[in-house]
Amino acid sequence: MHSPLSTLSSLVEAIARTQDPEAMMDTIVARLSELMQVDVCSLYLCNPEQDTLVLAATRGLSTEAVGHVRLSLNEGLVGHIAASLSTLNIADAPADDRFVYIPETHEQAYHRFMGVPLIHLRQLIGVLVVQGTEAAKFSDEEEAFLITVASQLAGALHHLQRSGSWLSTTPKDAYQRFQGIKGATGIGTGRLWVVDPHMLLDQVTPGMHSDAIAEKADFNEAIEWVAEELEAGSGRLGHHLPGDLQALFNVYQMMLNSPELKQGVEARIDQGDNAAWALRQVIEGMAGLFDASDDPYLRARSEDIRNIGQRILNQLLQHERQVIETPDEPLILAGELISITDLAEFPLQRIRGLVCSGGSSLSHTAIVANALGIPAVMGLEHLDPDLHRGQRVIVDGNRAECIINPPEALLNEYQRMILEEQRFFQDLEKLKDEPAETLDGFRVRLLTNTGLLADATPGLQRGAEGVGLYRSEIPFMIHESFPTEEEQLRIYKKVLAAYAPRPVSMRTLDIGGDKQLPYFDITEENPYLGWRGIRFTLDNTPLLVTQIRAMLRADIGNENLKLLVPMVSRVDEMAAFRRHVERAVESLQKEGCPVRMPAIGMMVEVPSAMLLLPKLAPYIDFVSIGSNDLTQYLLAVDRNNPRVSALFDHLHPAVLVALEHILQQCDDLHLPVSVCGEMASDPVAVLVMLAMGYRSLSLSAFNIPRIKLLIRSVNRTALLPLLQDARRLSHESDIRALFMPIVDAILAPPTSENEGADSAAH
Template identity: 35%
Template sequence: MKGRTALERQIKSIPAAAGLAIGKVVWLRKHDRADDVPRHISEDEVDAELSRFHAAVAAAREQIAELRNTTAKQVGEEEASVFDAHLAFLADPAYVDETVRRIRREALSATGACSAVTKETSDMLASLPDEYLSARAADIRDVGDRLLGLLSSETKGTVTFAPGSVVVADELTPSQTAELTSDVVGLVTRRGSKTGHAAIIARTLAIPMVVGAGDALDDLGDGQTVVVDGDAGTVDVEPDAAELEAVRARQAERAKHRAEALAAGRAPAVTADGRRIEVLANIGSPKDVEAALAGGAEGVGLFRTEFLYQESDHWPTEAEQLEAYRAVLEAFGDAPVIIRTLDIGGDKPLPYAEMPKEDNPFLGQRAVRFCLANPDVFRTQLRALLRAAMFGNLHVMVPMVENVEEVEAVRALFDECRDQLKAEGQTFGELKLGIMVEIPAAAVMADILAPHVDFMSIGTNDLTQYTLAVDRGNERIEHLYDASHPAVLRLIRMTCDAAAKVGIPVGVCGELAGDAAMAETLVGLGVTELSMSATRIADVKVKLRGVTTDRARALADEVLTLASAALVQARVQALAQA
């Protein structure tokens, strides 16, 4: 590195989507519009400006609906669901009606009023302590930018890039990320979160991405050659010939490994000493089944049922739920399908649900707490699940369980629903009941909970957030959020030990399950099943086939003694390269 200028350096940021990319910088800067600032109009112009705004809203609604459908087909239903929030903003009186009011009452231009209301709404949301609501600030900026483009008569379409482009931006919206072409090989942002919608879409599209680079991007110019390392979270600026050659060698090795993984993806994951580890898929709706099967999923480890509620303007009926559950169960035949009961509250409010305002909804009435407090809503889902059990190998897991009383209450409602169905002459099947271990208390009390359930599944996303007291959507402390932290791994070990004593399986369905580098550690901790996005299944299976139980246990024992997540990651990486 000697002799290089200040700009020719390594920029350190946050890894958001794995992979290596070499390309030319293309800055994606926000377009400055002269009319974005409030401009007063005459009384005679008000009606025309109102018409322009309503036309823009209608056009934006059509564009977003089309983008949602395209994203669902090409990327996945779960990723596409972000655009439901965008459509909701276009129907939100607090946003749309306020813009109309400013045009009519304050005689502002449509563009000026829309710009002002968008900024105020975004700033207000960003300042809220609630993670879900603060994250919606990026969504409203995305919607506002689309409206402003339409009001400025700009053509809103897919932005084209030259082959080998590395897109650099202050922030990437979900719309911008979903509309990227195959010519984009890497993404770098000044702000952003690795758990944000743009990062999730980038991972699904397999585009290496780093976020949170901050002011280090100030001197980065269009056309410069950079290397984006989405694993390490770095950007190397103007690497020399030897460095580029080394990166290309790493890319070739990754491509070879990926091809081998995909070829072997359909075969079961059996360790080198014959231990069977189930590798399942996380899905967000029946639309994700095809990708899960193609990726080599041996079942479903997490079927999120929230889509039924979030895509509806009413509480989903028993029949509507039965249809969705049956479709997934029949697609997987005898393979296990683990369906999670309704998990709303916290970051998943429903517009038609009467939910009390809470200062901290992530510590409030969410998931099983909400369901037990609203038994009529819960009974509808439980009845649908019992009837769906006729069509496959159904496992039901309850999220956010903290104590035995909650498990007993759920079992009692299941029994009540069985009695109702029997009295009505309805056919139904049997199912297995498990819990998600997401609250540290559940892991600490796993020995008490385990005898009351058929299986446990560890949700490492929330377990990490609650254990480390880190808001994973907060850019300022996101670097502290790491599921490989020894404290989280110790809770996983406690859960597995308790489950082993009563002979029940333990799975992991959080992001950690899809981290191939951590697969050996998880096996060593006692995990028997891993569930992840379909795109990660092949790599995890390949990793597992090289694992032996004794070495995995020795590794797990070792990392539990380490002092930080960084030391755990360093040890795991060193072992992988040995």
């Protein structure tokens, strides 16, 4: 056998060139049989239910057996490998007691046998087997090579194995399920309607011009066309959108008119680039700043920049969207990304769901879908909408699933669930102005998280009692220089005014590490433990003082500002921050600005802050627990790393111990404390925190009604024995199982009924 490294590289390259999943499996067994010079190479995959192994591809055994040979886990030599998750290398397979002869395979002539399990993120994907006629074990070198190959192939085969598309030889209109990312909860059914893209921005190639003046004129005309298009779209959707959510169009207008965009493109045209190529480079530069961010919210903002760039390109190249009369029936819109302006082109009453191959739960598409009550599933990487045009589709936003061509029984079950869900949410609307108070009188304040003015209305419409976390990074990341005090003032004032007199906790700039700015490069090996948050802003005092002054001035007439400091790990950080605020107040008052001293809070995200609370107390007025980062640092798990993200769980016993410790410390120190992050939207986690005694949660706007219903439906005293039991448990899944029956009993319409849909499918 050749060098293991070179042969492995050759195999990986061959697979990378194979786009079709079934062809990919055939390539694997064919290339491996050649590289290892064996008579047989076979790939067995677990069916999606993980209860049997199916022969998915082979070179050497009968091809008629593919898709038909099935083995139970622990049945035969292949089943033994799957059950034991260990390699098996034997000289004479038929002589082994565990051997099971399957006539369809015609494998009676083969003696030597070696198989290795395919495991991805602790899950069994399948088994890879090689066989030969010689009665001798494979060498140690060959065994090591096959183990190495298996470790590389498991990840590549993971999505294919889960999809189940390889199990059947039926045509593309067969019943299929695709798993994505939750964009907006709810269920919808309809015909799949693909939102066809124009020429994509990333398809633009380098080009020069012969007339800079003409190129600039074309570019500016395209800007004007897009501005008019946005204005028209805002008008069409406006009366359907709840209040200021129309500001999403304003956000696009702001990007459209930003000096960075216009001046950047014109500068490149002056350098010789044609308008399309200049536009692509500028848009990619602006979007790249957000792509580099560790914060998923900020990362999602790159989509907005690319959306506006795509719109300009469409006009620039004069590729008008083909006008096609949409059918008068419910539609599921599909595409790589669906922007708010795409939505405005369809009759809103016909849109029953959105499926996007790109995007995330923090995309503007998801924000709008939440506001409009349209179920949405994002990040469906393995769904090709073009293959399923016009087919019946179910969008299950509760489980982040897209179901193509569902059986009649499954479709009927989902239709019943849709009616149940509609009644459920109609009942929730009655709770908007009701307090989040348990049956035995324990009152909880529900706040919302936001980052743009456009996010404000969903929180207000759903009964938010204020903003628990306002992310202030956006103005800094859409500029090519630090925004001025006046620029920040205008933004902050609108946010504070939207919520007045409700409190708004504005987090100071959380930049640094991998959140790159074009005008302040930071390169670090470990950004999670690097120059970010309060460390960065204290080291750049003028920047911090400018932001503090803008926030203080924005508070004039609103009187609802609270300042929140991120990533605190030391006492001297909070002491220094408070001094800066006090000096800014004094300075502004001397300038004639009637500012006031706001409450100052700190985010507990770093474990050291949790342990230093008594020493930090003199410098703070309240505490906000950043549950996402606190969990990440306590468990040493990067939640964005797919290899370990399954280990990230805010119900981990260590996290719960930390939460109880923080609450006790804050009670002793008379410090109000709130929890923000994904934990505040998790019904089970809410019950746990309710039992602990937390009285303030900050969560996504869409989840406020459900969490309010949950709180209003329980007795806190009845949760206390469950909390005692939870303290004795050692695994987060056991803790979740302890509280889940209560959640199911209260929130059953949009959640647990889905299990019925599963059974209806089989």
